[in-house]
Amino acid sequence: xxxxxxxxxxxxxxxxxxxxxxxxxxxxxxxxxxxxxxxxxxxxxxxxxxxxxxxxxxxxxxxxxxxxxxxxxxxxxxxxxxxxxxxxxxxxxxxxxxxxxxxxxxxxxxxxxxxxxxxxxxxxxxxxxxxxxxxxxxxxxxxxxxxxxxxxxxxxxxxxxxxxxxxxxxxxxxxxxxxxxxxxxxxxxxxxxxxxxxxxxxxxxxxxxxxxxxxxxxxxxxxxxxxxxxxxxxxxxxxxxxxxxxxxxxxxxxxxxxxxxxxxxxxxxxxxxxxxxxxxxxxxxxxxxxxxxxxxxxxxxxxxxxxxxxxxxxxxxxxxxxxxxxxxxxxxxxx
Amino acid sequence: xxxxxxxxxxxxxxxxxxxxxxxxxxxxxxxxxxxxxxxxxxxxxxxxxxxxxxxxxxxxxxxxxxxxxxxxxxxxxxxxxxxxxxxxxxxxxxxxxxxxxxxxxxxxxxxxxxxxxxxxxxxxxxxxxxxxxxxxxxxxxxxxxxxxxxxxxxxxxxxxxxxxxxxxxxxxxxxxxxxxxxxxxxxxxxxxxxxxxxxxxxxxxxxxxxxxxxxxxxxxxxxxxxxxxxxxxxxxxxxxxxxxxxxxxxxxxxxxxxxxxxxxxxxxxxxxxxxxxxxxxxxxxxxxxxxxxxxxxxxxxxxxxxx
Numbered sequence: 001x002x003x004x005x006x007x008x009x010x011x012x013x014x015x016x017x018x019x020x021x022x023x024x025x026x027x028x029x030x031x032x033x034x035x036x037x038x039x040x041x042x043x044x045x046x047x048x049x050x051x052x053x054x055x056x057x058x059x060x061x062x063x064x065x066x067x068x069x070x071x072x073x074x075x076x077x078x079x080x081x082x083x084x085x086x087x088x089x090x091x092x093x094x095x096x097x098x099x100x101x102x103x104x105x106x107x108x109x110x111x112x113x114x115x116x117x118x119x120x121x122x123x124x125x126x127x128x129x130x131x132x133x134x135x136x137x138x139x140x141x142x143x144x145x146x147x148x149x150x151x152x153x154x155x156x157x158x159x160x161x162x163x164x165x166x167x168x169x170x171x172x173x174x175x176x177x178x179x180x181x182x183x184x185x186x187x188x189x190x191x192x193x194x195x196x197x198x199x200x201x202x203x204x205x206x207x208x209x210x211x212x213x214x215x216x217x218x219x220x221x222x223x224x225x226x227x228x229x230x231x232x233x234x235x236x237x238x239x240x241x242x243x244x245x246x247x248x249x250x251x252x253x254x255x256x257x258x259x260x261x262x263x264x265x266x267x268x269x270x271x272x273x274x275x276x277x278x279x280x281x282x283x284x285x286x287x288x289x290x291x292x293x294x295x296x297x298x299x300x301x302x303x304x305x306x307x308x309x310x311x312x313x314x315x316x317x318x319x320x321x322x323x324x325x326x327x328x329x330x331x332x333x334x335x
Numbered sequence: 336x337x338x339x340x341x342x343x344x345x346x347x348x349x350x351x352x353x354x355x356x357x358x359x360x361x362x363x364x365x366x367x368x369x370x371x372x373x374x375x376x377x378x379x380x381x382x383x384x385x386x387x388x389x390x391x392x393x394x395x396x397x398x399x400x401x402x403x404x405x406x407x408x409x410x411x412x413x414x415x416x417x418x419x420x421x422x423x424x425x426x427x428x429x430x431x432x433x434x435x436x437x438x439x440x441x442x443x444x445x446x447x448x449x450x451x452x453x454x455x456x457x458x459x460x461x462x463x464x465x466x467x468x469x470x471x472x473x474x475x476x477x478x479x480x481x482x483x484x485x486x487x488x489x490x491x492x493x494x495x496x497x498x499x500x501x502x503x504x505x506x507x508x509x510x511x512x513x514x515x516x517x518x519x520x521x522x523x524x525x526x527x528x529x530x531x532x533x534x535x536x537x538x539x540x541x542x543x544x545x546x547x548x549x550x551x552x553x554x555x556x557x558x559x560x561x562x563x564x565x566x567x568x569x570x571x572x573x574x575x576x577x578x579x580x581x582x583x584x585x586x587x588x589x590x591x592x593x594x595x596x597x598x599x600x601x602x603x604x605x606x607x608x609x610x611x612x613x614x615x616x617x618x619x620x621x622x623x624x625x626x627x628x629x630x631x632x633x634x635x636x637x638x639x640x641x642x
Binding site for chain 2 (some may be wrong): 099
């Protein structure tokens with residue numbers, strides 16, 4: 001994989017020290033994003049996709065969560081080596097995050113204008129009055145109707161879609177270089193999901209920022225992402241440009257995910273589901289963590305942890321950006 | 336908002352009538368105030384009958400109640416059996432108790448909230464454990480025990496404070512009684528604040544505030560405390576009413592001639608007009624405190640809409 005200039009996560013390790021033992025939530029994740037690029041991180045709940053994002057943002061709950069290894073290079077600087085105050089100044093200004101549930105993620109007792117304007121007051125030392133004008137501007141930008149009248153309203157007075165737009169506006173406030181969107185549409189109606197995703201994609205095109213889109217919704221990914229990283233049990237199991245992944249996945253887990261999308265032409269048939277459950281992160285099995293659920297599993301899968309192999313086409317020519325952490329990626333990809 | 340207040344005030348009328356009738360009933364129908372006037376002596380039947388006529392006590396109870404209520408609204412709470420108008424007793428007693436209650440609430444606010452915020456932010460640390468144990472001890476000891484102990488220690492043994500309060504009930508004299516009065520509520524305030532801060536600290540919007548790159552101080556004050564203190568403020572509002580009514584024990588210990596003292600005397604001597612009069616005002620204080628709290632709630636939490 002070519003090294004990305006904007007954000008490069010290298011061999012990141014995160015663990016949660018709980019009463020029931022150490023949960024290894026992230027086990028050597030490596031991925032990168034460039035300016036103007038959208039990386040979709042795909043995976044089930046507990047795959048470590050959100051934890052990785054929290055580690056990048058520096059909002060991991062510590063304790064119990066600890067980054068135990070790796071680097072997070074943002075514009076060439078390792079965020080993990082920064083002082084607390086230095087890192088705070090990066091947050092919100094250069095690196096912003098959009099959360100899943102806008103209702104609980106916005107402060108219920110402060111007006112949206114206040115919460116938006118706060119970005120300018122804190123990071124740019126703007127006066128309250130100017131910040132409020134900026135807040136109206138932002139609300140216009142994310143197309144909230146009657147922004148001027150609504151700037152003093154509270155989060156609960158907005159609809160779900162409008163609230164998520166406010167979250168987006170907040171992330172956009174200081175024109176960050178990179179936005180991490182953690183399941184930004186999961187809590188929304190399907191019709192509103194599309195609107196919010198379109199808005200996000202459009203704003204990204206306008207500003208040229210990088211975007212990490214964390215999701216478990218394969219439908220959302222196809223439309224907006226440039227490349228995909230699939231995570232399982234705290235590891236990246238497959239990386240690929242978006243179209244290639246949909247056409248020909250190189251990991252049995254990705255295959256399973258794609259097969260479990262309901263399709264209209266299969267109406268009446270039982271839905272496909274990957275057998276079993278993701279492993280308990282305090283007791284990840286040896287070998288490939290996917291082996292208990294994998295239809296292709298052989299004895300080697302029970303003992304050897306597969307690295308992220310470079311994936312090639314049938315003639316052996318490298319496929320740029322593609323990788324698979326499966327001992328049998330060739331069989332999976334080329335049959 | 337205006338309509339809401341009017342509706343709430345109207346709702347108070349039946350509550351007010353119900354509670355005052357109940358106390359009226361208990362004092363005048365279940366007890367015999369005329370017999371009480373004679374103390375231990377057997378009442379002279381002719382004199383007793385005369386008194387009953389003068390005080391309307393020969394009429395049916397509901398009529399007595401209506402006559403009494405009618406007079407209240409002209410400011411006439413009747414005359415205490417020892418000859419002083421009840422309104423005069425009130426003029427002396429209420430300012431003292433009000434002062435005592437306000438000082439007590441002030442202690443609750445400053446000490447209770449500060450302690451609660453600190454232990455809520457440092458959950459599981461030594462200071463949190465100390466606050467938890469300390470408040471538990473305070474809650475489990477009755478006021479008359481802490482009252483007498485502190486009175487003995489501060490007032491008698493060390494001589495730091497005056498052991499009893501003079502008729503003037505000056506601010507400095509009321510400090511120690513106010514602490515005694517506040518202590519249990521203060522412990523509850525601390526615990527409520529601690530729980531509220533602890534819960535809100537884990538809320539999603541705090542995570543958002545961190546992700547926005549806000550300084551920690553701002554997150555704590557503007558985001559965390561603004562939300563955490565809503566239940567605490569409403570608790571304190573209701574507690575003002577409680578403290579005034581609940582000051583009986585404290586006022587007895589420190590010989591403060593406030594509402595609690597007068598009520599105590601009134602009950603002891605079956606001094607019916609005093610008891611009914613003071614309780615009537617207490618009912619009004621409670622009702623207004625509750626209304627105030629509801630209004631305050633709406634101001635603090637925009638999600639509460641008053642309609």
